[in-house]
Amino acid sequence: MDFEQFVLANEPAIRLGFFLGVFAVIASWELLAPRRALTVSKTLRWASNLGLVVLNTVVLRLLFPLAGAGMALFCAEQGWGLLNHFQVPMLIAIPLAVVAMDFVIWLQHVMVHAVPALWRLHRVHHADRDFDVTTGARFHPFEIILSMLIKFATIVVLGAPVVAVVIFEVMLNATAMFNHGNIRLPAALDRVLRWVLVTPDMHRVHHSIEDDETNSNFGFNLTWWDRLLGTYREQPHAGQIGMTIGIRDHRNPQEVARLDGMLLLPFRGEIKNYAINRRSFMDPPREE
Template identity: 30%
Template structure:
């Protein structure tokens, strides 16, 4: 187990970036054969906007990487965190760390991004996409992503986890982010069965519906237990889903400059 985790601790940057583009490519290909929604749009032009936003995110990751190293050095020297208070096998500590990261750095911060007005303004960039596909998983306003990363570091400090746990979680998170946004159709019974444990493509698509109450549901990234536990789980007929937001003009959802300015547009009446 230690050798397995040490791989993620020493994983070079090029391999981490390669993992992102490998997973993107896999689901991009699958979208061509197993579509959930059949819509006509220029997939490459659509991807261009989302991938440029991904580039911003990756630059922010470099800055947070420096901060992360400092935090992990402090945790190592101080023995701070909940994991220091228990005696458990490494696999159990890893599982607990992933659960807490998924709760705080995914479900909880996502809930706040919908419920706090100034956060919701930032998060509308993600929801303004009217053609949800695998590249939508990369579509985040830079300030939105900074908030998410901050909460991830809060979870790291609370647990006092080693850096290998955090890096393994990041690898898993990339997989689930692109899996759940991909425009793919799993067999309905399989998707529904999996949704009792993990977030599935169908389950997450309700979150991208253009109107309430579905917009404010299914906040999870990896595990569906948080939505079920806190009463935010929805699973209905996917044919009724319409992507986007009813408060923004979707004619410019592929205009990068407009998307970066979107949270600061005072003409939009944000209903939060």
């Protein structure tokens, strides 16, 4: 068994191990030194958010048994994708594929904020009235399925190596838990990390109730895309402690903190100031 086959065979255990390890570290950090006071029962939120994680995991394993790593192996065997076609050396192909997939996830994140039907799904993530490690995995099953299909398409086009796909998935899960953590980094460390990695204070801005702040800082892992493409916001108007987390039209804990409420949320209400192209602050000034 070569290294890629070993990684593929042990992919679920590798991902689960990193997930549990990072979750334990961030959850303990939050307990010992929380950045903000919570507004909704932690027991209710954690039961619902983690229940959604379990549901999504079951759905993905039923629909896509081999997940992204299996698709990467299939593409390698068929010679599909740019990296396979040009036979790019692994030392170059792996980091190139990881960075390219991160950019696609950034584009996907912008898309789910811009398209009304997709924002209906994605607002399940944003409707959480608190911001902690469990928020990082709080996504509607339909959005999770869409995300997996986009990953499959990206892997096919790139010809991403199996190892690169597993590294990317582990990094994505780990950084999502880290940058959604209700934790505080020393200011100097936060400034340094922000040149490469999304920090909790940086991503918390994205979960603000204010439209212009919600539609900024789309990155989960690398900060380069927000900086290069003009969507970077350093701090919220009200400050990290004073800002309000969530969505204006969905504040009822029974709707946004219970599992059944989250699953039904995409089918409720109208989409008004949903995203990017309908924000009031982008409207041109009226002539007097």
